[in-house]
Amino acid sequence: MKRRDFLKSTAALAGASAVSAPAIFSSAKAQTRNETLLIVSESGPNNVDIHGVGTNVPGYEVSWNCYDRLISHEMKTGPSGQPYYDKDKFKMELADDMNVGDMSATFKLKKNATFQDGTPVTAKDVKWSLDRAVTVGGFPTFQMRAGSLTKAEQFVVVDDNTFRVDFAKKDRLTIPDLAVVVPAIYNSELVKKNATEKDPWGMEYTKLNTAGSGAYKVTSWTAGSEVIMERNETWKGGPLPKIKRVIWRMVPSAGNRRALLERGDADISYELPNKDFVELKSAGKLNIISTPFSNGCQYIGMNVKNPPFDNPKVRQAVAYALPYQKIMDAVLFGLGKPLFGGPEKAVEAAWPLAHKYNTDMAKAKALMAEAGYPNGFETTISFDLGFATVNEPLCVLVQESLGQIGIKCEINKIPGANFRTELNKKTLPLYTNVFSGWLDYPEYFYIWCYHGNNSIFNTMGYQSKDMDALIDGAVTAAAAGDKAAWEKDVKGFVDLAYTDIPRIPLFQPYSNVAMQKNVSGYAYWFHRRLDYRGFSKA
Amino acid sequence: MLTLIFKRMLMAIPSLIGVVIVTFLLTRALPGDPAAYFAGPAATKEAVEQIRVKLGLDQPLIVQFGRYVTDLAKGDLGSSLTTGQPVAKEIRARLPASAELTLLGLIVSMAVAIPLGILAATKPGSMIDHACRVITTAGVSLPVFFTGLILVYLFYYQLGWAPAPLGRLDIFTSPPKSITGLYLIDSLLAGNLEVFWASLKQLILPALTLAIFSLAPIARMTRAAMLAVLASDFVRTARASGLSEFTVIVTYAFRNAMLPVITTLGMVFSFLLGANVLVEKVFAWPGIGSFAVEALIASDFAPVQGFVLTMAIMYVALNLLIDVLYGLIDPRVRVEA
Numbered sequence: 002m003k004r005r006d007f008l009k010s011t012a013a014l015a016g017a018s019a020v021s022a023p024a025i026f027s028s029a030k031a032q033t034r035n036e037t038l039l040i041v042s043e044s045g046p047n048n049v050d051i052h053g054v055g056t057n058v059p060g061y062e063v064s065w066n067c068y069d070r071l072i073s074h075e076m077k078t079g080p081s082g083q084p085y086y087d088k089d090k091f092k093m094e095l096a097d098d099m100n101v102g103d104m105s106a107t108f109k110l111k112k113n114a115t116f117q118d119g120t121p122v123t124a125k126d127v128k129w130s131l132d133r134a135v136t137v138g139g140f141p142t143f144q145m146r147a148g149s150l151t152k153a154e155q156f157v158v159v160d161d162n163t164f165r166v167d168f169a170k171k172d173r174l175t176i177p178d179l180a181v182v183v184p185a186i187y188n189s190e191l192v193k194k195n196a197t198e199k200d201p202w203g204m205e206y207t208k209l210n211t212a213g214s215g216a217y218k219v220t221s222w223t224a225g226s227e228v229i230m231e232r233n234e235t236w237k238g239g240p241l242p243k244i245k246r247v248i249w250r251m252v253p254s255a256g257n258r259r260a261l262l263e264r265g266d267a268d269i270s271y272e273l274p275n276k277d278f279v280e281l282k283s284a285g286k287l288n289i290i291s292t293p294f295s296n297g298c299q300y301i302g303m304n305v306k307n308p309p310f311d312n313p314k315v316r317q318a319v320a321y322a323l324p325y326q327k328i329m330d331a332v333l334f335g336l337g338k339p340l341f342g343g344p345e346k347a348v349e350a351a352w353p354l355a356h357k358y359n360t361d362m363a364k365a366k367a368l369m370a371e372a373g374y375p376n377g378f379e380t381t382i383s384f385d386l387g388f389a390t391v392n393e394p395l396c397v398l399v400q401e402s403l404g405q406i407g408i409k410c411e412i413n414k415i416p417g418a419n420f421r422t423e424l425n426k427k428t429l430p431l432y433t434n435v436f437s438g439w440l441d442y443p444e445y446f447y448i449w450c451y452h453g454n455n456s457i458f459n460t461m462g463y464q465s466k467d468m469d470a471l472i473d474g475a476v477t478a479a480a481a482g483d484k485a486a487w488e489k490d491v492k493g494f495v496d497l498a499y500t501d502i503p504r505i506p507l508f509q510p511y512s513n514v515a516m517q518k519n520v521s522g523y524a525y526w527f528h529r530r531l532d533y534r535g536f537s538k539a
Numbered sequence: 540m541l542t543l544i545f546k547r548m549l550m551a552i553p554s555l556i557g558v559v560i561v562t563f564l565l566t567r568a569l570p571g572d573p574a575a576y577f578a579g580p581a582a583t584k585e586a587v588e589q590i591r592v593k594l595g596l597d598q599p600l601i602v603q604f605g606r607y608v609t610d611l612a613k614g615d616l617g618s619s620l621t622t623g624q625p626v627a628k629e630i631r632a633r634l635p636a637s638a639e640l641t642l643l644g645l646i647v648s649m650a651v652a653i654p655l656g657i658l659a660a661t662k663p664g665s666m667i668d669h670a671c672r673v674i675t676t677a678g679v680s681l682p683v684f685f686t687g688l689i690l691v692y693l694f695y696y697q698l699g700w701a702p703a704p705l706g707r708l709d710i711f712t713s714p715p716k717s718i719t720g721l722y723l724i725d726s727l728l729a730g731n732l733e734v735f736w737a738s739l740k741q742l743i744l745p746a747l748t749l750a751i752f753s754l755a756p757i758a759r760m761t762r763a764a765m766l767a768v769l770a771s772d773f774v775r776t777a778r779a780s781g782l783s784e785f786t787v788i789v790t791y792a793f794r795n796a797m798l799p800v801i802t803t804l805g806m807v808f809s810f811l812l813g814a815n816v817l818v819e820k821v822f823a824w825p826g827i828g829s830f831a832v833e834a835l836i837a838s839d840f841a842p843v844q845g846f847v848l849t850m851a852i853m854y855v856a857l858n859l860l861i862d863v864l865y866g867l868i869d870p871r872v873r874v875e876a
Contacts, residue, residue, distance in 0.1 A: 039710060047623040054593050055577025055620055138589040139578060208623055224622030224629070225833070226706055226825040248710050252823040256688055257704050260696045266703045417836060422572040425584070457584060 035538050036245035038520070040531065041258050041267040045228055045251040049219055050207035051182050052133060052141045061182050062530035063228065066247075068185035068213035069238045071096040071108050071127065071164075072176075076524060083290050084524035084535065088177065088441045094238045095122060095186055095214065096164075101176060108164045114237040116188040116214045124164040129189035131156045131166075133202050141183045147440065148178020171480040174440055181439050182528055188212040216242050216534045226251055230533070243522075243537035262287055262515055268538070269516040269523075269531065274390050278513045279334040288516050292525040293338040293509040296446055297437020298353045299391070301399065302504040304430050306462040309380070314372035316502045319431075320358040321365035324402040328507060332394045337508035347495040350488035352443035353509055356499045365406045377407020383432040387417030391510075392433055399433075427462045434460065435510060439527045443491045444475040451498055461503040468497055544859060551855040558851040559611070559844075563604055566840040573838040577620050594620075607844070616848075617841030621833055626845040629830060634849065635720025636707060637826035640818070641811045643723075643742055644749030645804070652754045653800070656761025660769060661788060671758055679755035687748040687821035694744060702740050706823045712737040745822040749815055753807050760803040764796035771795075797868050805861040809854050 046060035049067065053060070073094045079085025093099065096108040114122040132153040134141045145151065149172040157165040168175055178184070187207065195206035206212070211219045216238060217230040230247040250267075252258045259277050261267035263286065273281075282289040301323065303310035310316055325341040343355025369375060382399060384392035393414070400410045410431065415423050423429060436458055438445050449458040453469045475490035498504075512529045522535035574591035591597050595606065610617060616626035652675075659671035694701035702709055707722055715725040715734050722738035768774065769792050777787045816828035827846065834842035 033711075041705075047619075047621050053623075054590055057621075138593075139586045143586050223632070223825065224619075224624045225830065226823070250705055250710065250823065252705065253820040253829065254684075254688070254704075254823070257691060257821065257823065260691060261703055261705070264696060264699070264703070266705075417576070419572065419576075419838075421575040421578075425575065425587075 033246070036243070038244045038247045038533060038536055038538070039266070039268045040247065040249040041252045041261055041270045042249070043251065043253055043255070043258070043272045045225060045249065046222075047224065048208045049211055049222065050204065051185060052137050052202070053204055053208050054139060056140070058530070061528055063211070063219060063230070064185055065182050065526075065528060065530060066217045066230065066533050067211040067215040067219060068187070069095045069114075069215050070180055070184055070186065072099060072180045073238075074180055074526075079292055079525050081290065081292070083292065084522075085292070086524065086526050088295075088527070091176070091180060092239075095127075104171075105165055105167045106176065106179075107159070108166075110162050110164065111237050112162065114214055115235060116191065116212070117218050117233050117235075118188065118191060119235075120188060120190060122186065122214050123161050124158040125161070126189045127164045127186055128153075128156045128158050129193075130187045131184055133187065134183050137202055137204070144181060144183045144439070145178065147445070148172060148175045150175065150178060150184075173479045174442065174445065177440050177442075185213060185215075188214070214238065217247060239534065242534040244533055247533050262517070265517060268520050269514060271512070271514045271531075273513065273515065275332075275334045275336045275513070278336055278515065281515055286518075288518055288520070288523075289513065290516075290523055290525075291336055291511040291513050293511055294435075294437045294529065295525075295527055296352065296439075296441040296443075297435060298340055298506040298509050299337075299395075299433065299435045300504045300506045302429075302432050302434060302461050304428065304462055305464075305503045306427070307430065309372075309374060309378050310430060312372045313501055314368050315374065316505075317358075318365045318368035318372065318406060319403065319408070320356070320502050320505045321361045321368065322402055322406045322408075323358070323360065323505060323507070324398045325358075325360055325507065327398050327402075328395055331398065332391055333508065333510075336511045336513060338511070340506040340508050347492040347499075350443065350491035352446055352491070352495065353506060354495055356502070356506060358499075358502075358505070360402075362405055369406050369408075374407070377409065379409045379411070380430045381413045382410040383413040383415055383423065383429045385417055385420040385434065386414050387420065388435075389414070395433060395507075424460050425457050427460055429460075432460075433507075441527060442479070443495070444472055444479060447472045447494055447498070448476070450504070451494070463501070463503040465497070465501065468494060468501075471497065544863070547855075547859050547862070554855070555848070555851055558848060559608070562844045562847040563607060566838075566843050567600060567603075569835075569838055573620065573840065576837055616845040619830075619834060619842040620839045621837045621842070622830070626841050629842065630827065630845055630849055631720070633825055633827040633830050636824060637812055637815065637819070637828060639721040639723060640742065640745055640824060640826065641749065641808060641815065642721075643746040644811065644815075645753065645808055647746055648750035648753045648757055648807075649804070651750065652757035653761050655754075656758040657765055657788065657793060659758070659762045660765030663766065668762075671762065675755035675758045678751045678753075681751070682817070683748055683752045683815070684817040684821055686751050687745065687818055690744045690748055691821065701744050702737075704744065704822045705741075706825055707741055708734070708737055709741070741822075745818050745824060748818050748821070749811055753811060756803050756807055757800065761796065761800050764799045765792060768792045768796045794868070798865060801861055801864055801868065805857050809850075809857055812850075812853070 042059070044059055046057060046063050048056040048060045049063040050056060051061055051064040071094060072091045074086040074088065075090035075092045076084040077087040091099065095110060095114055097111045098109040100107045110122060110124060110127070116122060135145045135151055135153060136142070149169045151169060155167045155169060157167060159165050166179070191212045192203035192206060196203035216233055216236045218233055219228060220231045221229040228249040232242055232245045252261065255273055255277065258267070258270045258273060259281070262270055278289055281287050301319070303316055303319065305311050325339065329335060329337060329339055340353055340355045342359040343357055345357050347354055369377065382396050384396050396412050400412060403410055424432065424434065436450060438449065449456050451459060451463055451468055452472050453464045471490045471494040475487050475494065478487035478490060512525065514523055516523060519539040520536060522537050524532055524535050526532055574587050574594060574596055578587040578590045595603060614627065618625050619629055622629060655671050659668040662668060691704050695704060708714060712734055715722060715729045715731055718725050718728055723735060726734035726738060774787060774792055777791050815826065816832050818824065819826040819829040831843060831846035
């Protein structure tokens with residue numbers, strides 16, 4: 002074959018392979034397109050029941066949209082103008098009326114509410130569902146316990162239409178805990194029909210099928226690739242949603258999720274790298290909404306039980322040596338709320354608050370010398386590979402910075418499956434992690450992360466009598482409604498946490514969502530997943 | 540022939556038993572703790588323990604193994620925790636997706652690589668020989684995810700010719716009734732040309748990506764085998780007898796050069812089937828490779844074991860098929876069991 006022939010034939014080949022294909026939506030389908038929401042994300046649910054064993058976070062999203070709770074939250078305006086759930090104002094969902102007494106709360110159910118198969122919702126179903134949440138163990142039971150809801154006896158059927166929750170003790174988190182994802186109301190008859198002796202709560206059935214009264218129902222689910230949800234036309238929990246059909250596709254490659262958005266084929270995506278969000282934002286073709294995680298932050302934790310981090314001077318030295326601004330610029334591309342360089346003492350009773358530390362190598366070196374480590378020491382810094390896009394560059398920057406005060410860090414990358422186990426051993430000397438709580442109350446965060454009862458989130462092994470007294474004080478004051486005492490204790494424990502500094506907050510991560518300009522109605526929820534009920538498309 | 544197949548199957552049993560034992564032990568030796576992983580970030584120690592008991596992971600290894608083997612004997616591969624589905628069902632659904640993609644990729648690759656290899660061998664040192672070398676080297680040295688992303692960028696993002704990389708079908712087409720699990724074949728069987736076209740469009744880019752990657756071994760092997768055969772006496776005789784160049788090369792030489800090519804094809808196919816994880820990731824393809832890798836990351840034992848077992852069985856079957864093919868291509872070859 003001659004060279005010219007070869008070139009000719011390859012050109013022909015290239016032409017032949019370039020078969021033209023229309024974009025995935027043709028004009029004839031425009032009508033349904035307007036009522037269909039196409040979501041692309043990295044991973045999908047492994048179980049559509051939040052009570053399931055090991056249900057993952059995408060599974061929460063399905064549960065949230067396909068089940069109703071007794072109550073939910075009203076909306077307010079968030080930090081950048083987006084709708085944001087109002088943690089203090091409740092909205093009735095399956096309940097028609099809520100009457101909170103001293104040691105109990107009584108709910109009247111909506112009379113005309115039905116499950117998706119047409120059976121009416123009764124107080125029996127509510128009791129069965131909440132019994133299930135406190136009995137099945139694992140995450141749902143743990144979450145219910147956070148609101149002092151622990152025993153089936155607390156849930157009482159008054160009559161078909163009236164339901165009562167008895168409080169185990171005064172706890173201001175009890176009512177908010179009834180509005181989280183876990184206390185969903187199930188169609189008890191339908192689930193019981195599909196239960197077996199080995200599986201009395203019908204977990205195998207609800208794993209694959211939705212059995213609620215919610216605004217959407219799962220009509221097709223191919224694990225790992227697609228979930229399709231259709232609107233429940235008889236939903237009574239609120240005004241009928243505008244979106245008829247939600248198609249949720251799993252697209253593992255972040256580059257392709259971005260391409261799908263930019264080409265206009267996908268309506269919404271989240272879980273993109275920060276860099277992509279920043280570029281999309283400046284390109285201006287899409288709506289990008291960034292909201293700081295409520296009650297959460299990324300931090301550097303130190304194990305305070307073992308040297309050298311048992312010495313508060315060393316911890317303060319580290320706090321002065323961290324490259325805060327570099328992390329904001331080079332790792333987050335500005336998509337995070339800084340939690341450093343704040344005032345000396347807490348000025349308001351809120352959380353998270355910025356601490357007083359800022360990068361100051363001279364101070365850090367002086368503190369290291371004072372602590373008796375003028376030449377530094379060697380240690381390891383660990384992170385979860387599951388979130389490597391943020392964690393890896395962050396740890397490299399920290400390593401470089403700590404090197405300047407003589408702390409030689411080796412970076413220890415831990416695979417996602419193993420990170421929790423390692424963290425729970427409470428032996429990692431230095432690590433970075435994110436903690437965020439559903440219930441947005443400072444004392445809630447502190448009970449889990451700083452209290453001496455040593456919950457699993459107190460990953461530093463931190464113990465302080467003063468801290469415990471302040472946290473317990475705030476909890477008691479909140480339950481009694483004593484605002485002044487509560488504020489004093491909250492400011493007190495924040496100040497103490499920042500003087501002792503067993504963990505150094507870096508920033509509040511942003512929950513980033515990118516959507517087409519014609520999509521509106523995104524709202525931020527404590528669970529940070531999408532609520533389809535508010536969306537509409539122009 | 541039948542005795543050969545039967546004997547070979549018997550011989551495969553010990554290796555399969557070995558595979559079962561080794562994968563079981565290997566998955567248990569992984570550092571991750573599935574109970575902690577699936578208890579979620581907010582789980583207490585007790586919650587993790589409860590999940591451990593539910594998953595049966597609190598039992599001694601030998602008991603767990605016994606349970607696994609009994610289930611396996613009943614055809615139950617266990618359930619995946621990452622997707623929440625029975626592993627057997629997942630593999631049944633995902634294997635055809637991978638197989639369809641790999642087969643098409645291999646066909647495209649063969650269509651390019653074999654002629655290319657033959658041409659290169661007939662004119663060693665020529666322009667086409669160099670082109671063959673350059674193309675195959677480039678194909679094999681570009682990582683598949685890179686080729687895949689470039690193709691998506693060019694044909695979907697820039698030119699808009701290819702459909703969105705959203706898996707096997709666009710979102711408004713429903714899959715054909717499952718007969719073989721291969722959408723191309725099923726849609727033709729159902730006489731539904733629209734679905735056939737839709738799934739073909741989705742297949743073009745990922746198949747091309749795989750094809751580019753697998754050009755090298757096939758083209759190089761064809762070239763080497765052809766060179767050896769073309770230098771042999773019977774080709775010289777055939778040429779001397781005045782047979783046309785086409786007859787000499789295709790009928791005489793290529794037929795004799797096919798054995799090593801077939802062996803390579805078999806190897807490339809089984810390699811691609813398990814190893815095209817990256818292509819699956821780029822094109823959101825619901826295949827078996829990405830399923831296994833995701834399970835591995837989550838220390839999800841059952842799918843990993845199921846995957847390795849399926850692959851082992853496929854490998855045995857494929858090798859058997861190739862041996863049978865040998866006999867058909869070259870009657871001189873006798874494969875002894």
